[in-house]
Structures are given as structure tokens and as C-alpha cells.
Amino acid sequence: MNNTVTDTGAPFYLALDFGGTKHAAALIEMGSPDPIVRRVAAGSQSDRVRDLQAMDGLIQELRAHANPTAIGVSFGGPVDYQTGIVRLSHHVPQWENFSLADYLAATYRLPAVVDNDANVAALGEHRFGAGRGMEAMLYVTVSTGVGGGLVLGGEIWRGFRSMAGEIGHTVVDPHGPRCLCGKHGCVERLASGPYMVHDAMVRLEQNPDSGKVLRQLLAGNERPLDGALLSEAAAMGDELARTLFRRSAAALGTGIGNAVNLLDLPLVVVGGGVSKSGDLWWETLRETVDSVLLPEIHAKVEQAELGDVAPLWGAAVLASLRFHPDQSQPAS
Numbered sequence: 001m002n003n004t005v006t007d008t009g010a011p012f013y014l015a016l017d018f019g020g021t022k023h024a025a026a027l028i029e030m031g032s033p034d035p036i037v038r039r040v041a042a043g044s045q046s047d048r049v050r051d052l053q054a055m056d057g058l059i060q061e062l063r064a065h066a067n068p069t070a071i072g073v074s075f076g077g078p079v080d081y082q083t084g085i086v087r088l089s090h091h092v093p094q095w096e097n098f099s100l101a102d103y104l105a106a107t108y109r110l111p112a113v114v115d116n117d118a119n120v121a122a123l124g125e126h127r128f129g130a131g132r133g134m135e136a137m138l139y140v141t142v143s144t145g146v147g148g149g150l151v152l153g154g155e156i157w158r159g160f161r162s163m164a165g166e167i168g169h170t171v172v173d174p175h176g177p178r179c180l181c182g183k184h185g186c187v188e189r190l191a192s193g194p195y196m197v198h199d200a201m202v203r204l205e206q207n208p209d210s211g212k213v214l215r216q217l218l219a220g221n222e223r224p225l226d227g228a229l230l231s232e233a234a235a236m237g238d239e240l241a242r243t244l245f246r247r248s249a250a251a252l253g254t255g256i257g258n259a260v261n262l263l264d265l266p267l268v269v270v271g272g273g274v275s276k277s278g279d280l281w282w283e284t285l286r287e288t289v290d291s292v293l294l295p296e297i298h299a300k301v302e303q304a305e306l307g308d309v310a311p312l313w314g315a316a317v318l319a320s321l322r323f324h325p326d327q328s329q330p331a332s
């Protein structure tokens with residue numbers, strides 16, 4: 001990563017990503033391909049104060065390179081976009097109803113705007129990734145949870161309580177297993193990584209004949225049963241693992257197909273760790289979407305391009321749309 005800063009006259013943005021396992025910050029000049037990025041692991045025992053201290057360290061480093069004009073933030077939890085108030089963190093305590101935009105503005109004397117990580121990553125993919133040039137798209141991220149961001153007319157559609165795009169808790173199997181949110185058969189309950197791992201453990205316990213390859217990989221207790229191991233087992237032909245990946249992709253495909261039918265979207269961009277599960281998952285996903293779509297509707301389902309920098313690029317777009325809307329068009 002290049003650490004020099006050029007001066008093209010375009011505004012610099014401080015892009016912040018408060019994530020579950022790590023925090024990241026970047027100094028981004030719109031149109032320049034080389035942001036300066038800094039990352040730090042989020043402590044497993046973290047709280048809001050520690051998260052903010054960790055981020056402050058990154059910000060101080062970055063501000064030595066250039067003076068940003070505004071701050072854009074991707075936050076891993078629901079956020080009231082209008083006020084910049086975090087409702088809660090999915091990962092860390094003490095974030096409940098914290099006014100993050102006001103805190104950042106007061107601390108760093110820069111205007112700040114905050115949105116949830118799925119919306120912000122959707123903006124990043126739309127402007128710089130797999131959604132470039134599209135008028136509308138749905139972005140879906142499938143990892144520890146399932147999040148979504150809806151781009152309509154080139155901007156995020158947030159709904160009336162900043163809750164639009166939450167495809168993870170749309171129900172695709174009302175008779176399915178109970179989700180953390182209390183409903184049954186949500187996309188997240190069936191498609192997300194931790195739930196797949198959980199269900200694999202339960203099935204291994206309940207059925208001694210299932211998961212032969214998975215059991216071999218687990219023998220000796222050298223490796224934990226996690227998403228990576230499940231994925232490896234599926235690639236080696238383990239029927240239990242393959243069943244769970246097919247179920248994940250089918251649930252997600254049903255949710256995506258319904259959303260596309262409702263809105264007649266031309267493109268769905270799918271990212272997150274589970275989307276790296278390989279051909280079986282992608283084939284099942286695309287087949288299911290096709291089977292759900294109305295005959296008149298055609299939507300491409302593409303893999304996200306930006307990986308874990310999507311929220312940083314998106315945070316810069318978020319800040320540019322809020323604070324410099326006249327300069328927020330993509331540089332060619």
C-alpha cells in the first residue's frame with residue numbers, strides 16, 4: 001500500500017470501519033486508487049471506550065499524512081442515519097444509543113456521518129466495485145450475520161427507520177429453526193456461518209453415521225469446527241457439509257429472489273466470508289434465485305469485488321454524499 005498523498009484538490013475523507021474482529025481507518029482521496037489504510041484487532045473483551053481508543057490511535061496516525069475534510073463511518077450494528085446515533089453494537093457492549101456522529105465531530109472537529117456496515121459496503125461496491133454504473137442494486141453480505149443494503153437511483157434507500165435492506169431477517173421457511181431475532185426460518189438463521197457450524201455440530205451429535213469426512217478432519221481435536229473446516233469438508237465431498245451449504249445458498253437465494261421480484265432489480269452483489277464457499281454454494285444460490293424470479297425479471301447475481309475494504313470506500317462515499325454532494329460523482 002502506498003503511503004504518499006498526492007494533492008489533486010479533491011477532498012480527503014477519513015473513513016472509519018468499526019467491525020467485529022477488527023477496526024480499520026483510511027484516508028481516502030476520491031478518485032485516487034491508493035488509500036492509506038490502518039487496521040487494529042478489536043479486543044475480545046472490548047467495550048465502547050476501548051473501541052474508540054483503538055480507533056483514535058489509527059486516526060492520529062492517518063492525520064499525520066493529510067488533513068481530511070469530513071469523517072464517514074461504517075458501524076457493525078443498527079444506526080439511525082439521520083442523527084448518527086448508534087442503536088447498539090452486534091459485537092461490543094456499551095454502544096447502546098451512543099451519538100457517534102456528535103462524538104466524532106466534537107473530538108476531531110470534523111463533520112461526521114454514520115451508517116450501518118451493510119449500507120456502507122453497498123455504497124462502496126456500487127461506486128467502486130461490482131455495482132459500478134448501475135442505477136439500482138441489492139448488496140448482501142453473508143458472514144457471521146446476513147446484512148443488506150439497497151441502492152435505488154444511485155443512493156441508499158434506508159426506509160423510514162433506517163432499517164431497509166435487512167434481508168437477513170426476512171423469513172424464507174416459516175417452519176424452520178428459530179432465529180436469534182425470535183422468528184423462524186430467517187435467511188440469517190439458515191445461511192450465516194455460525195448457524196451452519198452450530199447445525200453441523202448438532203447433526204454430528206444426533207446422527208453417528210453423518211459427516212464422515214468432517215469427523216475425520218475433526219479427529220484429534222487439532223482444529224475447531226468452524227466455517228473454514230466446514231467449507232473444506234464440503235469441498236472433499238462430505239454430505240453433511242454439502243447439505244448445509246446447499247441449504248444456506250437456497251435460503252439466501254429465496255430471500256434474494258423475493259427481493260428482486262418485489263423491486264425488479266437488475267443486480268445483486270453478494271459478499272462476506274460465506275460467499276467464498278465455492279462452486280456448490282454459488283451454483284445453488286444462482287439456481288434458486290432463477291427458480292424464484294418471475295419470467296419477466298432478469299437479475300445478475302455477482303460476487304462482491306472489494307472485500308474488506310468495501311466499508312472504507314463506502315464510508316468515503318457516504319461522507320462525500322453528505323458533505324460534498326456536488327463533488328461526489330465518481331472520478332473516471
Ligand SMILES: [Zn+2]
Pocket residue numbers: 168169179180181182183186188189
Ligand atoms: Zn431472524
